[in-house]
Amino acid sequence: MLKTSISPHIHSPQNIEYAMRNVLIAMVPALLASVYFFGVRALWLEIISILTAILAETLMQLLLRKPVTVSDGSAAITGLLVAFNMPPNIPFYVPVVATALGIIVVKQLFGGLGHNIFNPALVGRVFVMFAWLPEMTTWNVPLHPDWIRHFNLFHINLDSITSATPLAVNKLQGMSALVSQFGSKTQLYLQSFLGNTGGCIGETSELAILIGAFYLFSRKVIWPTVPFVYIITVAVLTALMGQDPLFHILSGGLFLGAFFMATDYVTTPMTLSGSLVYAVGLGLLTVILRLKSGLPEGVSFSILLMNGLTPLIDKLIRVRTYGKQSKRGRDHE
Amino acid sequence: MKHIKIRTRTFLQGGIHPPENKSVTYEHSIENLPLPKKAIIPLSQHLGKPALPVVKKGDTVSEGQLIGKKDGNYSSHVHSSITGKVTDIGPYYTASNVKSNCIVIQLEGEIKRMNADKPDWSNLSREQILQRISEAGVVGMGGAAFPTDVKLNVPSDKKVDFFIVNGAECEPYLTCDYRLMMEKPEEIVEGIQIIKKLLNVKKVFFGVELNKRPALEHIAEHLREKDNIELIALKVKYPQGGEKQLIKAILNKEVPSGGLPFDVGAVVSNVATINAVRDAVLFQKPVIERVVTVTGRIVKNPGNYKIRIGTPLSDVIADTGLTEEPAKIILGGPMMGPSVVSLDTPVTKGTSGILFLSEKEEKRVRYNAYRSCIHCAKCLMVCPVSLNPCMLSLQGEFETYDQMTRYDIMDCIECGCCNYVCPSFRPIVQFIKLGKSFLKKKG
Numbered sequence: 001m002l003k004t005s006i007s008p009h010i011h012s013p014q015n016i017e018y019a020m021r022n023v024l025i026a027m028v029p030a031l032l033a034s035v036y037f038f039g040v041r042a043l044w045l046e047i048i049s050i051l052t053a054i055l056a057e058t059l060m061q062l063l064l065r066k067p068v069t070v071s072d073g074s075a076a077i078t079g080l081l082v083a084f085n086m087p088p089n090i091p092f093y094v095p096v097v098a099t100a101l102g103i104i105v106v107k108q109l110f111g112g113l114g115h116n117i118f119n120p121a122l123v124g125r126v127f128v129m130f131a132w133l134p135e136m137t138t139w140n141v142p143l144h145p146d147w148i149r150h151f152n153l154f155h156i157n158l159d160s161i162t163s164a165t166p167l168a169v170n171k172l173q174g175m176s177a178l179v180s181q182f183g184s185k186t187q188l189y190l191q192s193f194l195g196n197t198g199g200c201i202g203e204t205s206e207l208a209i210l211i212g213a214f215y216l217f218s219r220k221v222i223w224p225t226v227p228f229v230y231i232i233t234v235a236v237l238t239a240l241m242g243q244d245p246l247f248h249i250l251s252g253g254l255f256l257g258a259f260f261m262a263t264d265y266v267t268t269p270m271t272l273s274g275s276l277v278y279a280v281g282l283g284l285l286t287v288i289l290r291l292k293s294g295l296p297e298g299v300s301f302s303i304l305l306m307n308g309l310t311p312l313i314d315k316l317i318r319v320r321t322y323g324k325q326s327k328r329g330r331d332h333e
Numbered sequence: 334m335k336h337i338k339i340r341t342r343t344f345l346q347g348g349i350h351p352p353e354n355k356s357v358t359y360e361h362s363i364e365n366l367p368l369p370k371k372a373i374i375p376l377s378q379h380l381g382k383p384a385l386p387v388v389k390k391g392d393t394v395s396e397g398q399l400i401g402k403k404d405g406n407y408s409s410h411v412h413s414s415i416t417g418k419v420t421d422i423g424p425y426y427t428a429s430n431v432k433s434n435c436i437v438i439q440l441e442g443e444i445k446r447m448n449a450d451k452p453d454w455s456n457l458s459r460e461q462i463l464q465r466i467s468e469a470g471v472v473g474m475g476g477a478a479f480p481t482d483v484k485l486n487v488p489s490d491k492k493v494d495f496f497i498v499n500g501a502e503c504e505p506y507l508t509c510d511y512r513l514m515m516e517k518p519e520e521i522v523e524g525i526q527i528i529k530k531l532l533n534v535k536k537v538f539f540g541v542e543l544n545k546r547p548a549l550e551h552i553a554e555h556l557r558e559k560d561n562i563e564l565i566a567l568k569v570k571y572p573q574g575g576e577k578q579l580i581k582a583i584l585n586k587e588v589p590s591g592g593l594p595f596d597v598g599a600v601v602s603n604v605a606t607i608n609a610v611r612d613a614v615l616f617q618k619p620v621i622e623r624v625v626t627v628t629g630r631i632v633k634n635p636g637n638y639k640i641r642i643g644t645p646l647s648d649v650i651a652d653t654g655l656t657e658e659p660a661k662i663i664l665g666g667p668m669m670g671p672s673v674v675s676l677d678t679p680v681t682k683g684t685s686g687i688l689f690l691s692e693k694e695e696k697r698v699r700y701n702a703y704r705s706c707i708h709c710a711k712c713l714m715v716c717p718v719s720l721n722p723c724m725l726s727l728q729g730e731f732e733t734y735d736q737m738t739r740y741d742i743m744d745c746i747e748c749g750c751c752n753y754v755c756p757s758f759r760p761i762v763q764f765i766k767l768g769k770s771f772l773k774k775k776g
Contacts, residue, residue: 002660003672004661004672005701009661009668010668010697010698011698011700011752011758113707265709271713319719322719323591324741
């Protein structure tokens with residue numbers, strides 16, 4: 001029996017599963033860093049979030065009578081991203097609510113993978129941020145880790161002291177207080193880059209995030225344009241505002257947001273020029289929120305706002321078709 | 334060979350690198366396939382109207398005899414590829430999977446040998462050359478099957494400055510043009526000279542993809558300085574051999590939307606077509622055979638075979654052998670070639686390859702089980718004409734075909750790059766083809 005179909009008859013092996021699997025692999029270094037710096041509790045947060053995401057997606061798809069596509073890995077990514085955006089000492093039900101909200105409302109009720117306007121993990125995070133404001137803004141740093149207790153799987157309570165994040169210290173007390181806290185500027189940069197500072201469990205280690213990001217570039221899953229333009233915009237603008245640009249790019253969730261959330265396929269513009277507008281917009285919003293709003297950090301809000309603008313960017317910014325004089329097809333109708 | 338400078342060029346926007354799979358037949362020199370016992374010769378092997386049959390059932394025809402007369406401007410003559418008896422004139426499956434009129438000839442009688450003397454063509458006038466090309470029924474052999482005499486008869490108000498020889502052969506698996514360049518370089522160069530005279534152009538560019546470097550070097554040895562033929566090494570990238578991409582790569586010009594290559598002063602022809610033009614002009618030999626790459630992992634004796642037009646696939650399979658039942662048979666390359674439904678489907682003038690895919694290879698591609706678009710924009714990156722295939726496929730999915738003109742649907746060259754990379758296996762080109770036919774019907 002001969003089968004027939006319209007050409008092409010071959011396909012690249014890089015399907016959705018390939019992309020999602022690679023994103024998950026790329027998140028492993030940040031996961032390991034989170035466990036190293038914040039103990040086994042971070043691992044539990046991550047496991048619980050991923051399980052919630054998988055469960056929520058399966059139940060929702062069964063309920064909506066859709067094919068269950070949880071094996072494509074996109075739900076697991078959402079769960080892990082929510083966990084990465086949690087402070088280390090957060091009660092376990094908070095990431096559960098955030099993940100469930102992201103998957104059920106933002107992803108599945110909008111039509112599933114590909115139809116969501118906003119990044120599900122970020123909406124979940126922003127929601128719980130307002131719902132549990134004290135818990136979401138209490139930051140802990142591990143207290144002289146006792147390594148055996150630190151890595152004991154059942155040791156889920158953190159031995160820690162409460163400490164403000166570097167961005168909050170900078171905002172409230174100024175840069176000099178921060179430098180004295182770390183000893184020297186070099187120490188501040190180095191510890192920020194390695195991840196030995198207060199913050200969300202997955203965002204503090206820029207080194208781990210970079211390793212994952214370069215893996216994704218090498219597998220051609222994401223492209224460097226948006227993250228680098230975003231980070232450079234933040235550096236330039238903070239420098240213009242009289243702040244320390246290196247400190248700003250190494251602090252907070254900028255790297256995690258730039259490499260793992262601003263590069264989400266579904267919620268970012270499709271054209272290269274659209275991506276540039278998107279990335280510069282992200283940088284602009286992040287700096288405004290960090291320096292001029294009541295919040296110490298602005299990466300999540302910036303990405304969500306630019307997610308909302310993405311359909312408009314895609315509508316307005318078009319590429320000139322081969323052989324056409326002007327950029328818009330409708331001029332030729 | 335100092336006078337030949339080889340520059341590597343390419344079109345920049347888009348393109349993909351599918352597995353080449355050319356090694357299956359790369360080293361196989363051209364061999365003759367035995368004559369078919371029965372030739373099914375379609376009357377429509379070209380772009381325009383089908384040819385009109387000039388023979389009746391029961392007639393005896395000889396090899397090379399005219400059996401179908403061209404009907405209208407974009408039509409072409411059809412000749413008998415074997416000596417024998419006309420047993421039927423009626424509808425048979427052809428490559429387009431629609432039954433269309435064919436003349437069936439049963440092999441019988443003696444085969445006459447061709448005249449081996451090499452005649453001089455330099456005294457022929459422009460009209461005589463065009464006449465010979467038309468009479469031989471030469472059409473574009475790269476796949477589009479546009480009548481060559483029409484293509485080379487440039488309207489007097491258009492000025493043609495460049496003739497571009499297309500030796501890119503960017504489709505995976507195919508090697509028939511490569512073998513032709515390796516084995517018949519003199520013939521191709523002679524064909525180029527005929528066309529050069531016809532078009533009255535000063536400059537000829539000869540583009541070959543870099544994965545066929547031996548052909549490039551081989552052709553270089555057969556060029557003389559006064560030929561004024563510049564060899565161009567093209568980067569290996571699909572669809573480098575697309576007419577519009579080749580012009581962009583070599584001349585850095587864009588064919589205007591809806592226009593033809595001579596709008597930018599260029600005429601492009603495939604090497605196999607040039608070889609057929611040479612045979613037509615020198616020997617008045619009609620197109621009754623062509624080199625076809627018979628390939629695929631399941632073919633026992635893959636190779637590049639000279640096959641008579643009208644040879645049914647079942648005859649080809651009988652001669653080359655298969656190791657397992659094919660799941661899909663594709664005429665041409667896997668990116669743009671149609672897949673056939675019947676083993677009686679004949680080889681035509683536009684058939685550059687016959688690709689057999691096994692059940693396992695076929696199963697890897699499942700455009701019928703496509704998923705939602707995830708807006709990854711890979712299709713935008715690979716589109717060689719800078720379209721937005723993502724939006725076109727969404728419009729196709731919602732059946733809002735009218736909206737597709739807003740995304741320049743008619744400029745799509747149907748190369749299939751977007752389908753190839755789509756992580757959701759969306760049948761983007763299929764949606765576009767559907768939209769095009771809907772819009773054409775609507776007018």
